[in-house]
Amino acid sequence: MSDFPMDYISEDKIKPHRLMRGASSFSLDEKMYTTTEEGLTIKRNRTSTENEVAKREKTASAFVSSLNSESFDVGLYIPSTLEGSIFVGHLVTDMDSIAGSIGAADLYGGVSARASEVNSETKFCLEYWGMAKPQKIEDLVIDRPEAGICLVDHQQMSQLNPCIDVERIVGVIDHHALQNATIVTDRPIYIDIRPWGSMSTIIAHNFFTLKKVPRRGVAGMLMCAILSDTLNLQGPTTTDWDKAMVAVLAQITDTVDINLLASKQFKAKSQELAGLTSIQLVTGDQKSFSFKTEHFSGIIGFAVIETTDDEVILARKTELLESLKENKKSKNLDGLFLAVVNIVDLHSNLLMCDDLEKSLAFSAFKGDGYSHPSTADPSVLDLGALVSRKKDFIPPITKCIKDGFAFCSAE
Numbered sequence: 001m002s003d004f005p006m007d008y009i010s011e012d013k014i015k016p017h018r019l020m021r022g023a024s025s026f027s028l029d030e031k032m033y034t035t036t037e038e039g040l041t042i043k044r045n046r047t048s049t050e051n052e053v054a055k056r057e058k059t060a061s062a063f064v065s066s067l068n069s070e071s072f073d074v075g076l077y078i079p080s081t082l083e084g085s086i087f088v089g090h091l092v093t094d095m096d097s098i099a100g101s102i103g104a105a106d107l108y109g110g111v112s113a114r115a116s117e118v119n120s121e122t123k124f125c126l127e128y129w130g131m132a133k134p135q136k137i138e139d140l141v142i143d144r145p146e147a148g149i150c151l152v153d154h155q156q157m158s159q160l161n162p163c164i165d166v167e168r169i170v171g172v173i174d175h176h177a178l179q180n181a182t183i184v185t186d187r188p189i190y191i192d193i194r195p196w197g198s199m200s201t202i203i204a205h206n207f208f209t210l211k212k213v214p215r216r217g218v219a220g221m222l223m224c225a226i227l228s229d230t231l232n233l234q235g236p237t238t239t240d241w242d243k244a245m246v247a248v249l250a251q252i253t254d255t256v257d258i259n260l261l262a263s264k265q266f267k268a269k270s271q272e273l274a275g276l277t278s279i280q281l282v283t284g285d286q287k288s289f290s291f292k293t294e295h296f297s298g299i300i301g302f303a304v305i306e307t308t309d310d311e312v313i314l315a316r317k318t319e320l321l322e323s324l325k326e327n328k329k330s331k332n333l334d335g336l337f338l339a340v341v342n343i344v345d346l347h348s349n350l351l352m353c354d355d356l357e358k359s360l361a362f363s364a365f366k367g368d369g370y371s372h373p374s375t376a377d378p379s380v381l382d383l384g385a386l387v388s389r390k391k392d393f394i395p396p397i398t399k400c401i402k403d404g405f406a407f408c409s410a411e
């Protein structure tokens with residue numbers, strides 16, 4: 001039982017002690033006086049609960065009195081759960097994962113990591129803002145065995161770097177749907193998931209709500225990541241918060257021409273593609289989604305190539321289709337799509353390597369507002385203005401499967 005009640009005395013003249021007033025007017029464990037309904041005054045020791053509250057009385061009253069004042073110090077109540085953590089994004093890492101991990105490490109006090117080698121867009125942005133490339137997660141998990149791990153920009157097992165022990169995960173900061181392969185933890189963890197266009201938007205917003213200004217390089221990286229994930233604020237996943245944070249970060253970084261910067265980074269992203277083999281193109285930005293319904297259960301891979309020059313990519317259709325087939329087989333996937341997205345015109349074409357893909361895509365992407373029926377080529381589907389895997393591609397496929405899609409092989 002608790003350390004309550006203690007000794008009783010009847011002492012009319014003693015005034016009840018108000019716990020939350022008069023900071024530092026008492027010491028811990030000082031006797032407390034409680035007046036009962038019968039007018040009896042009880043003298044007792046503080047309980048351990050009261051001691052815990054009393055210990056924090058000074059900070060609490062500073063907090064309360066600052067709530068409505070200009071000197072409001074929110075720093076008093078920043079949770080320390082993430083302090084000292086390793087912040088890491090998803091496999092086949094991208095700008096948002098890298099910028100988000102750098103920003104979060106700066107904000108919460110920790111170290112940023114990369115889950116795989118950075119792409120050419122990220123490399124361009126790191127150089128542009130004079131920032132160092134984050135360390136490899138494989139090294140950090142060994143160098144810092146005690147550190148917790150905070151996932152940024154993902155929470156699906158399929159996107160987790162295999163060197164990460166799920167037991168070590170202490171937090172998730174993300175902007176993706178909680179699908180059926182979400183990480184499962186034994187203990188509660190810190191979660192910050194918002195339906196915004198980029199994970200870096202959440203980090204920028206957290207900087208500002210905590211009244212902190214990110215240093216210029218961090219602000220620049222966050223801004224470029226938002227531009228990357230939202231396709232220069234033009235993609236369908238863009239929210240007002242993404243626009244607002246870009247506006248603020250542009251001021252902090254003195255960026256006058258955001259369009260110019262966006263076109264430079266998109267060009268850097270596209271340049272890399274020319275030197276890649278078809279198998280590298282197919283595996284570069286690929287995510288898998290598992291489904292289980294009465295009629296269909298399996299894993300569907302969905303690869304995306306975002307480029308400023310889709311014609312060049314589509315000209316390699318034949319070898320890309322071959323690589324899709326090959327990769328599907330080696331990864332044991334039931335289906336594998338490749339969407340070639342023109343990130344300037346905001347227009348896509350879908351490559352379908354087998355009958356399952358065709359059957360699924362033709363039933364998923366039909367009707368008003370979706371695709372134009374294809375050209376003469378049955379392995380390419382013009383997806384019109386659909387550009388986002390998260391918002392445009394996966395939801396119709398998911399719906400189609402949930403609505404009873406079944407595939408019967410012709411063989």
Ligand SMILES: [Mn+2]
Nearest residue numbers: 096153199229
């Ligand atoms: Mn992202």
